[in-house]
Amino acid sequence: MKTHVLTGATSGIGAVLARSLAERGDRLVLLARNDTSSAALAADFPQAQVLLADLADPGTLNGLGRQVDGPVDSLLHVAGVVELGPVSRLRLHEWEEQLAVNLTSPAVLTREFLPHLRAGRGLVMFVNSSAGLTANADWSAYAASKFGLRALADALRAEEMEAGVRVTTIYPSRTATPMQEKVHAQEGSTYDSSRWITPETVVSTALHVLDLPPDATIPDVTVRPVVPRPGT
Structure with missing residues (x-):
């Protein structure tokens, strides 16, 4: 039986992933x-x-690793928050929350569980975003946090390679989740879930990476709709 540490299991991609692993x-x-x-x-x-x-x-994560016994097969960073707005109007707390949740906490949580991951020769997976590859207008804070998350993953991969810890980043385009519904509300656009990839599609990609044999790794994978639409 494998052990997975997971954030974001209450909603969206994280909830689907948690159910798939539990089943x-x-x-x-x-x-x-x-x-x-x-x-x-x-x-x-x-x-x-x-x-x-x-x-x-992020300070509440200090010492969290001591609450878990034994090796860990994967640490799955899925949780995230988003607040859109131009740089001229973003408030300090909006910057701080997105950087804390999307970047600083994954770094601290990874540090906490690295001994377990090394023991299990496990995988760290960052569910990033297409905003971690391209920054568009009104997405500055969120994109900055996700660009930073990409850098964190790349550095971690280089640092932990000899310890046998694999690191993967998944970059989903717009996905039909409650977060996406919130984004549409902030953009003032109509939300139509049928236009976007499903959480199940992202999770199938994550499970494929998780189930790779130990002689292989996928450092980065992007998941996009078959027919891209503007803003994806």
Whole structure:
């Protein structure tokens, strides 16, 4: 039985990924932001270990690795937040939250679990975004956090190669999730989930990477709709 540490399991891609791993009998260690989300995760995944930590406050992640026993097969960074707006109007707390949740917390969480990942010769997976490859107008803070996440992954891959820890970044284009619905509301556009790739498609890609034999790795993979649309 494999052990996976996962953020973002309450919604979207993270929820689908957690269910897929649970259904095949893997052990889950899930992060919850507060008591409410912790209770929800415990109800949905009764066999999982649920840890309380707020990604918006990276300091709450310190010492988290000591709460988990044994090797870890994968650390899956899926959680993220987004607030759109031009640089001229973005408030400080909007910058700070996106950088904390999308970049600083993944770095701290990875540090916490590296001993477990080394022991398991495991995989660190960053679910990034097409915004981590191209920055468009009104996406400065989110794109900055995701460009930084790409750099974190690249540096980590080079540092941990000899320890047998593999690192993969997945760059999904717009995906039919509650976050995407929020983005459309911020853009003032109509949300039509049928236009975008599904969370299940992204998860199938993640599972393919997770299930690779130990002699192979996929450093980066981009997932896009068959027919790209403007802004994807």
